[in-house]
Amino acid sequence: MASVSASFEADRHAAADPRRILVGLIGRGIQLSRTPAMHEAEGRARGIAYIYRLLDADHMGDGALRLDDILAFAEHFGFDGLNVTFPYKQEIIPLLDELSEAAERIGSVNTVVFSGGRRIGHNTDFWGFKESFRLEMANAERDTVLLLGAGGAGAAVAQALLESGVGQLRLFDIEEAKAAALAAELTSRFGANRVTVASDSVTAAARVDGIVNATPVGMAKLPGIPLHPALLRPDCWVADIVYFPLETELLSEARRRGCRTLSGESMAVHQAARAFELFTGIVPDIDRMRAAFDAFGDTPVPHSASGD
Structure with a gap:
């Protein structure tokens, strides 16, 4: 009886573990996100x-749920x-109380910490892509690079590319005004002649050293190829930040044509690691998180059960 009581007491304390x-x-x-697997592992x-x-949001009610309602739901249930x-x-961003220096500078948030009744926004995409590029594209030519997409992810990737030594960054977005706004912001930080806005992807792709896809095109939800x-x-490297599926149509075509490629895996792992640290205060094991990413595969998680 004593052992059962001791076991119960241990379980009770474990349940109360802060x-x-x-x-x-x-x-x-x-639904194909590997982020839960990395964090939980x-x-x-x-x-x-x-x-x-x-x-x-595509699997919550009729899909018309508002973002502020989702945030309120998460806070109410103790996230x-x-x-x-x-x-x-x-x-x-307008729904948050505070932004980190990186999130404010980039104008994009991919991580929110709830602390003391406040919503604090961070950006780990910037660091994730920069580390990925540093580790896996160290010797890649980078005089001129075309970036597809000037949204939240594009803003983070653009700054990471410029800080990684890209001489001139060409921005293309189907919403040219969005590309122009991002170009103006980047010019104010990195100086004139470092960033230009491209009016069409065909002209912009000519004579560039690399192409980066920071649009959602290629995701399982939005299949296709962005150009x-x-x-x-074959003398142009190609990077895609989409990672579900990991083998996008863009990367498949690029490899078939002899291009050096960079998938979204490394960025996903590194941004997740930084987010884990923000959530827990603990510096995670990158290799262990990468192993969890690799073990997950491209099988969708159940709808009843997704970094990024």
């Missing part, structure tokens, strides 16, 4: 009761924080 973390990912079409390894939930992905990285495959030359 190292309990509840976080989630807000977005649309995120690292949490288990650290002895934390770590729960990560997908708050996919410690949230990751934010397409299409909410900029829309969420014509004929523009992919």
Whole structure:
């Protein structure tokens, strides 16, 4: 009887363990996200009761739920924080109480920490892409690079590219005004002649050293390719920040045409690691999170159960 009582007491104390973390990912079409697997695996390894939930607006009611309602829901049910992905990285900013220096500078948020009744926005995409590019594209030519997409992810990637030594960045977005606004902001920080706005992707792709896709085109939710495959030359490297699916049509075409490629895996792992640190105060094991990413595969999680 004593052993049973001792076991119950141990369970009671474990249930009261303050190292309990509840976080989630807000977005649309995120059922293939590997972010929950990475976070929960690292949490288990650290002895934390770590729960990560997908708050996919496409699978919540009729799909018309407002972002502020999702945030209120998360706070009401005791979430410690949230990751934010397409299409909410900029829309969420007016709903927050405070921004980190990086989030304010970039104008995009992909991580929100709930602390002391306040919503604090951060951007880990910038660091995630910059680390990915540093580690996997160290010797890549970067005099001129074309960036597709000037939204929340594009703003983070643009700054990471410029800080990584890209000489001239060409911005293309189907909403040219959005590209122009981002170009103006980048010019104020990095100086004239570093950033130009392209009016069409065909002209912009000519004679560039690399092409980066920071649009949602290629996601499972938005299949396709963001520019014509004929523009992919073998002497031009291609990077895609989309990672579900990991093998996008853009990367598949680029490899087939002999291009050096960079998938969204490394960026996803590094941004998730930085978000884990923000949620827990613990520096995670990058290799362990990468192993969880690799083990997940491209099988959708159940709808009843997605960084990014």
